[in-house]
Amino acid sequence: MTTDTYGALVSKQREIKLLGGVSGLLGWDQETYMPHKAGEVRAEQLALLAGLIHDRVAAPEIGDLLGKLEKGALEPGKAAVVRETRRVFDREVKIPKELVEEMARTTSRAQEAWAKARKEKDFPSFAPWLEKVIDLKKRAAKLLALPGQDLYDALLDDYEPGCTVKELTALFEGLEKKLVPLVKKIQASSKKPRIDVLERNYPRAKQEEFGRLVAADMGFDFEGGRLDVSAHPFCSGLSPDDVRITTRYAENDLTGSLFGIMHEAGHGLYEQGLDRTHFGTPLAEACSTGVHESQSRLWENMVGRSRPFWKHYYPKLRGVFPDQLADVPEEDFLLAVNDVRPSFIRTEADEVTYNLHVLLRFEVERDLLSGKLRVNDLPAFWNKKLEKLLGIVPPDDSQGCLQDIHWSFGLFAYFPTYTLGNCYAAQFYAKARGELDLDARLARGDLKPLREWLRKNVHERGQLYRPKELVERVTGKPPSSEAFTSYLEAKYGALFGF
Amino acid sequence: MTTDTYGALVSKQREIKLLGGVSGLLGWDQETYMPHKAGEVRAEQLALLAGLIHDRVAAPEIGDLLGKLEKGALEPGKAAVVRETRRVFDREVKIPKELVEEMARTTSRAQEAWAKARKEKDFPSFAPWLEKVIDLKKRAAKLLALPGQDLYDALLDDYEPGCTVKELTALFEGLEKKLVPLVKKIQASSKKPRIDVLERNYPRAKQEEFGRLVAADMGFDFEGGRLDVSAHPFCSGLSPDDVRITTRYAENDLTGSLFGIMHEAGHGLYEQGLDRTHFGTPLAEACSTGVHESQSRLWENMVGRSRPFWKHYYPKLRGVFPDQLADVPEEDFLLAVNDVRPSFIRTEADEVTYNLHVLLRFEVERDLLSGKLRVNDLPAFWNKKLEKLLGIVPPDDSQGCLQDIHWSFGLFAYFPTYTLGNCYAAQFYAKARGELDLDARLARGDLKPLREWLRKNVHERGQLYRPKELVERVTGKPPSSEAFTSYLEAKYGALFGF
Numbered sequence: 001m002t003t004d005t006y007g008a009l010v011s012k013q014r015e016i017k018l019l020g021g022v023s024g025l026l027g028w029d030q031e032t033y034m035p036h037k038a039g040e041v042r043a044e045q046l047a048l049l050a051g052l053i054h055d056r057v058a059a060p061e062i063g064d065l066l067g068k069l070e071k072g073a074l075e076p077g078k079a080a081v082v083r084e085t086r087r088v089f090d091r092e093v094k095i096p097k098e099l100v101e102e103m104a105r106t107t108s109r110a111q112e113a114w115a116k117a118r119k120e121k122d123f124p125s126f127a128p129w130l131e132k133v134i135d136l137k138k139r140a141a142k143l144l145a146l147p148g149q150d151l152y153d154a155l156l157d158d159y160e161p162g163c164t165v166k167e168l169t170a171l172f173e174g175l176e177k178k179l180v181p182l183v184k185k186i187q188a189s190s191k192k193p194r195i196d197v198l199e200r201n202y203p204r205a206k207q208e209e210f211g212r213l214v215a216a217d218m219g220f221d222f223e224g225g226r227l228d229v230s231a232h233p234f235c236s237g238l239s240p241d242d243v244r245i246t247t248r249y250a251e252n253d254l255t256g257s258l259f260g261i262m263h264e265a266g267h268g269l270y271e272q273g274l275d276r277t278h279f280g281t282p283l284a285e286a287c288s289t290g291v292h293e294s295q296s297r298l299w300e301n302m303v304g305r306s307r308p309f310w311k312h313y314y315p316k317l318r319g320v321f322p323d324q325l326a327d328v329p330e331e332d333f334l335l336a337v338n339d340v341r342p343s344f345i346r347t348e349a350d351e352v353t354y355n356l357h358v359l360l361r362f363e364v365e366r367d368l369l370s371g372k373l374r375v376n377d378l379p380a381f382w383n384k385k386l387e388k389l390l391g392i393v394p395p396d397d398s399q400g401c402l403q404d405i406h407w408s409f410g411l412f413a414y415f416p417t418y419t420l421g422n423c424y425a426a427q428f429y430a431k432a433r434g435e436l437d438l439d440a441r442l443a444r445g446d447l448k449p450l451r452e453w454l455r456k457n458v459h460e461r462g463q464l465y466r467p468k469e470l471v472e473r474v475t476g477k478p479p480s481s482e483a484f485t486s487y488l489e490a491k492y493g494a495l496f497g498f
Numbered sequence: 499m500t501t502d503t504y505g506a507l508v509s510k511q512r513e514i515k516l517l518g519g520v521s522g523l524l525g526w527d528q529e530t531y532m533p534h535k536a537g538e539v540r541a542e543q544l545a546l547l548a549g550l551i552h553d554r555v556a557a558p559e560i561g562d563l564l565g566k567l568e569k570g571a572l573e574p575g576k577a578a579v580v581r582e583t584r585r586v587f588d589r590e591v592k593i594p595k596e597l598v599e600e601m602a603r604t605t606s607r608a609q610e611a612w613a614k615a616r617k618e619k620d621f622p623s624f625a626p627w628l629e630k631v632i633d634l635k636k637r638a639a640k641l642l643a644l645p646g647q648d649l650y651d652a653l654l655d656d657y658e659p660g661c662t663v664k665e666l667t668a669l670f671e672g673l674e675k676k677l678v679p680l681v682k683k684i685q686a687s688s689k690k691p692r693i694d695v696l697e698r699n700y701p702r703a704k705q706e707e708f709g710r711l712v713a714a715d716m717g718f719d720f721e722g723g724r725l726d727v728s729a730h731p732f733c734s735g736l737s738p739d740d741v742r743i744t745t746r747y748a749e750n751d752l753t754g755s756l757f758g759i760m761h762e763a764g765h766g767l768y769e770q771g772l773d774r775t776h777f778g779t780p781l782a783e784a785c786s787t788g789v790h791e792s793q794s795r796l797w798e799n800m801v802g803r804s805r806p807f808w809k810h811y812y813p814k815l816r817g818v819f820p821d822q823l824a825d826v827p828e829e830d831f832l833l834a835v836n837d838v839r840p841s842f843i844r845t846e847a848d849e850v851t852y853n854l855h856v857l858l859r860f861e862v863e864r865d866l867l868s869g870k871l872r873v874n875d876l877p878a879f880w881n882k883k884l885e886k887l888l889g890i891v892p893p894d895d896s897q898g899c900l901q902d903i904h905w906s907f908g909l910f911a912y913f914p915t916y917t918l919g920n921c922y923a924a925q926f927y928a929k930a931r932g933e934l935d936l937d938a939r940l941a942r943g944d945l946k947p948l949r950e951w952l953r954k955n956v957h958e959r960g961q962l963y964r965p966k967e968l969v970e971r972v973t974g975k976p977p978s979s980e981a982f983t984s985y986l987e988a989k990y991g992a993l994f995g996f
Contacts, residue, residue: 018543022520025527033531037722038740045516052550224535242536 006078009065009085014280016056021238023049028244030108031230043108050104051097058092077283080464084282087161094143103136107410114408115231123379123397130407131375134368137412141369152366155413159289160420162466165366168416171481172359175419178485180389182492183352186340189496193339194332200324204249210320211247211261214313218299219451220245220265221272227261232405233347235264235296237271239279254321255337256348259300266299267292269451273459282463287470289414293421294428295454301351301422302429302487303442303450305337312445338495342390344399352488355422356389361404361415369412424467426484427475428458504576507563507583512778514554519736521547526742528606529728541606548602549595556590575781578962582780585659592641601634605908612906613729621877621895628905629873632866635910639867650864653911657787658918660964663864666914669979670857673917676983678887680990681850684838687994691837692830698822702747708818709745709759712811716797717949718743718763719770725759730903731845733762733794735769737777752819753835754846757798764797765790767949771957780961785968787912791919792926793952799849799920800927800985801940801948803835810943836993840888842897850986853920854887859902859913867910922965924982925973926956 023046030042056062066089069082110129117126137155145154152165212227221243230246237243245264249257270286278284286292303309314333318325325333340350346357364381367373373381382401383393394400406414432438432453441449457474464470471479521544528540554560564587567580608627615624635653643652650663710725719741728744735741743762747755768784776782784790801807812831816823823831838848844855862879865871871879880899881891892898904912930936930951939947955972962968969977 014542015546018539018546021539022524022543022547025523026520029523029527033724033726035720035722035724035740035742037719038737041516041519041737041739044512045520048513048516049520221535222533224533226531226533228531239536239539241539242533244533 005065005068006074006081009062009069009081010281012056012059012062012065013085016053017239017280019049019053019056021242023053024236024238028236028238030111031232031234032228032246039109039112043105046108047101047105051101054092054095054097054100057088058095062089063093077278077464080462081278081281081283084285084463087157091144091157095140099136099139099143103140103410106132106136107408110408110410111405114402114405118398118402121396121398121402123402126402126408127375127378130378133407133410134375134412137410138369151369152413155369156416159414159417160467161288162468163290163416163420168362171419171423172355172362172416174481175355175485176359176389178481179352179356179488182488183340183342183356183390185498186352186492186496189498191335191496193335194328195336195339197325197328197332198254198336199252200254201251202254202321202324204251206320207249207251207254207257210317211258213316214258214304215245215261215265215268217445217447218262218265218269219448220268224272225268233260233264235267235271237268237274240272240274240276240284243268243271254324259304259337260347262304263296263300266296269299269454270295270459273451273455275460275462278462284462287458287461287463287465288467289417290420291424291458291467291470293418294424295421295458297418297421298425298429298454302425303447305351306439306442307334308439308442310334310337311443316445335495338492340492342392344386344392344394345403347403351422352492353390355419358415358419360385360389362419364401365412365415420467420479423479423481423484424471426487427471427477427479428454430483430487431475503563503566504572504579507560507567507579508779510554510557510560510563511583514551515737515778517547517551517554519740521551522734522736526734526736528609529730529732530726530744537607537610541603544606545599545603549599552590552593552595552598555586556593560587561591575776575962578960579776579779579781582783582961589642589655593638597634597637597641601638601908604630604634605906608906608908609903612900612903616896616900619894619896619900621900624900624906625873625876628876631905631908632873632910635908636867649867650911653867654914657912657915658965659786660966661788661914661918666860669917669921670853670860670914672979673853673983674857674887676979677850677854677986680986681838681840681854681888683996684850684990684994687996689833689994691833692826693834693837695823695826695830696752696834697750698752699749700752700819700822702749704818705747705749705752705755708815709756711814712756712802713743713759713763713766715943715945716760716763716767717946718766722770723766731758731762733765733769735766735772738770738772738774738782741766741769752822757802757835758845760802761794761798764794767797767952768793768957771949771953773958773960776960782960785956785959785961785963786965787915788918789922789956789965789968791916792922793919793956795916795919796923796927796952800923801945803849804937804940805832806937806940808832808835809941814943833993836990838990840890842884842890842892843901845901849920850990851888853917856913856917858883858887862899863910863913918965918977921977921979921982922969924985925969925975925977926952928981928985929973 026042026046026049034042062085066082066086069078070086074082110133113129114126117123138151141151141154144157145151150165156163156165215227216222224241225243225245228244228246229248231248233245233247235243235245245261245268247257247260247264270292274284274286276284310330310333314330338350340352342353343349346354349357360382363385364373364378368375368378378401379397386400387393432450436449436453438450458470461470465473468479471477524540524544524547532540560583564580564584567576568584572580608631611627612624615621636649639649639652642655643649648663654661654663713725714720722739723741723743726742726744727746729746731743731745733741733743743759743766745755745758745762768790772782772784774782808828808831812828836848838850840851841847844852847855858880861883862871862876866873866876876899877895884898885891930948934947934951936948939945956968959968963971966977969975
């Protein structure tokens with residue numbers, strides 16, 4: 001009977017996942033190909049689907065099936081499915097359908113408002129939308145919070161189950177203490193990267209050609225995936241056989257598109273590596289947003305900005321851009337892609353300053369949610385904090401608090417998972433290096449063994465373990481920032497000679 | 499109370515239309531950008547949506563609302579909404595959801611099988627899928643047919659409500675009698691079009707540039723629409739603000755893509771011209787498939803292959819392809835795009851032989867459905883009939899019975915609407931010419947007045963009238979093939995000198 005009950009649960013979950021994929025396609029299309037005028041109808045379609053999905057996730061039958069399954073003994077895989085389904089079910093039943101639909105409708109429209117505001121450097125035009133989104137998130141957080149639970153923690157559970165503001169505050173404090181001095185040390189070095197060599201004219205088609213080559217070498221399957229262009233790069237996994245990544249190209253920026261592609265392809269490998277036999281269930285879902293981010297950051301930075309990687313790929317890149325790179329020795333190129341300096345845009349930030357950008361957003365979100373910070377005061381707060389962390393002030397809000405799409409999407413308490421991802425990535429990478437003779441392989445352009453290692457240790461496991469347990473099982477250590485700061489200090493010490 | 503009841507009906511219809519647009523996007527994506535491996539999951543998604551839509555179209559509440567509304571007196575617009583909703587409701591309740599889902603699932607997979615079979619010229623690999631589709635269509639037809647109604651008529655009602663096999667048989671007999679001799683007369687003419695001039699090298703990007711120019715001149719709104727590439731050109735109206743057309747390019751074929759674009763943009767103008775204020779209701783749905791086709795054929799042929807059109811556009815085309823067209827006078831070009839000769843591929847057929855291709859498909863469908871013709875005997879039947887009509891035999895099935903995507907889509911009894919469209923188009927066009935001084939306008943590249951005329955007389959009316967009534971209201975005459983054959987005889991007599 002347990003088997004039938006479990007089968008019934010899985011069949012409902014497959015349906016939810018199919019609808020999720022449909023909603024994902026609507027979102028992908030909105031960011032890539034949708035005609036401008038279609039925005040209003042798209043918002044209605046997304047709201048309708050959000051409601052249909054909510055109905056199914058919070059359906060009383062799911063509760064009944066879970067109740068039956070929780071009475072029996074289950075093998076670990078099924079137990080994980082029941083555990084995670086219960087977690088999501090208990091949250092979802094607290095949210096009325098009307099709020100789910102309102103959130104989908106509002107965020108779909110808010111994205112359009114954000115894109116326009118960012119283009120026109122016009123924060124006041126976006127402010128009412130941001131307020132609306134925050135109100136909705138607050139309503140949701142209040143409904144979701146357990147007695148005495150912090151509202152921010154209640155939202156964090158959507159992305160990084162079990163993680164808390166308290167842990168994050170400690171994590172960021174630790175990082176700030178290590179990173180701010182590290183940035184200064186690098187700035188003080190006599191080695192000055194020639195970053196202008198990356199800003200020569202690099203035709204878009206050639207950038208794409210090289211990016212596709214690297215993604216394919218990483219093992220991204222283009223028969224079950226795509227690469228397109230969008231204003232804000234993303235990865236959308238509609239199913240393990242339909243994984244879509246995007247990037248953006250600027251002809252005076254050689255590496256923005258490439259590292260963007262490696263980043264999103266890192267996410268994409270995770271989605272393509274999920275266990276198809278459990279499609280629809282938590283066993284075929286990424287463990288957490290932070291673990292997802294560990295995959296993208298690992299490929300983008302630990303692989304893509306490493307010396308062994310460029311040993312193999314720099315000659316290839318020079319083959320694609322012989323004139324532009326004729327006077328750039330490999331060592332100069334390596335230093336240029338590892339330039340560290342205070343800058344305005346998070347997605348373009350180097351590995352070291354990146355987490356300070358995240359810290360800023362974490363504080364903004366926490367204070368917006370608690371009411372300590374008002375939307376109208378956001379630009380001033382942002383600029384002041386950035387100055388404190390990095391010593392620079394954005395010339396306008398498009399390079400400041402308007403730069404990210406996340407809040408318009410309703411993604412609140414999401415940013416910290418980027419930093420968690422960096423920390424997990426460093427732990428995974430250190431372990432993989434130890435097991436795989438990785439540097440020698442990368443230097444031969446042999447990227448697949450790392451993909452296989454990640455697939456076996458992370459991707460295929462889905463949500464069998466919670467994030468903390470997964471990290472500990474794979475690396476032998478609980479999550480912390482140690483591996484990450486050690487990695488940064490060793491790498492940049494060697495590059496900049498201190 | 500009637501207003502509330504009507505409002506409740508409209509709100510349910512809007513939801514159905516939103517889901518229809520979602521399903522439309524899934525279909526559009528499948529034909530344009532979807533990664534190959536995603537086919538299986540896509541089929542499941544389409545089946546799920548088909549079921550959700552069916553549930554809503556055949557919902558008992560719809561029956562209740564209709565029952566209430568039918569008791570009162572309604573103004574013509576609302577009366578039309580009730581009439582058409584009743585028609586569709588009464589049909590939909592006869593079809594079990596399981597059959598709807600099975601059809602969606604089967605046809606999504608059958609399309610993949612068809613594409614592969616056509617590519618590999620392998621009819622036997624597609625035959626089992628075709629049998630499966632026919633079985634499902636037969637099941638549906640038996641459920642839908644009124645007592646004593648022909649099964650083919652029951653299916654026709656999906657596309658051309660009220661049209662019958664009897665009418666079509668008479669229509670095609672009349673056309674065959676006029677068209678077969680007309681083809682022979684043109685073949686016997688001493689004027690021989692230089693069609694080789696259209697088969698020189700025409701780079702794809704330039705073809706696209708010119709096609710986009712013409713579509714924009716026609717009034718196709720690219721802010722609320724797109725043009726992409728697919729194996730089989732189509733138009734998908736997800737909403738009046740999201741209308742997507744496709745074409746295909748071959749570098750040794752100048753006009754295939756252009757006339758494809760004009761054809762699909764003709765459909766697109768209809769979708770963009772629907773009345774937004776009634777979005778979701780039959781008042782914002784195309785009158786019938788035949789009327790839809792009248793719009794595409796009118797723009798493709800009556801405008802796009804006319805002397806006045808090329809008076810304005812030929813110099814522009816020559817500007818885009820100066821070398822390729824240097825030795826081609828306008829008169830030679832006009833004759834080349836109006837070449838008439840027996841050929842294998844329907845979509846590439848000229849205006850005169852085109853309807854003989856449709857006649858062939860009509861007979862095939864009728865006989866497959868009645869059981870008179872078996873799937874395995876289809877290739878032989880096809881080839882024999884084509885020889886009788888046009889005197890030629892396809893060298894392989896990909897140029898014969900495998901050429902069209904329609905059956906794999908589950909489109910049965912659909913082909914005749916192409917010929918109905920040609921007939922309606924000729925009637926509309928004759929009327930518009932009389933009212934608009936159209937030749938002089940086209941010769942100035944002034945295409946918008948025709949678009950406006952069609953919008954006012956056809957597009958904006960939606961399903962206010964049934965197809966026959968619409969044609970009669972607009973043109974003063976009931977539908978017939980007379981205007982069409984007169985148009986052909988006059989045009990080709992003048993071009994070929996008889």
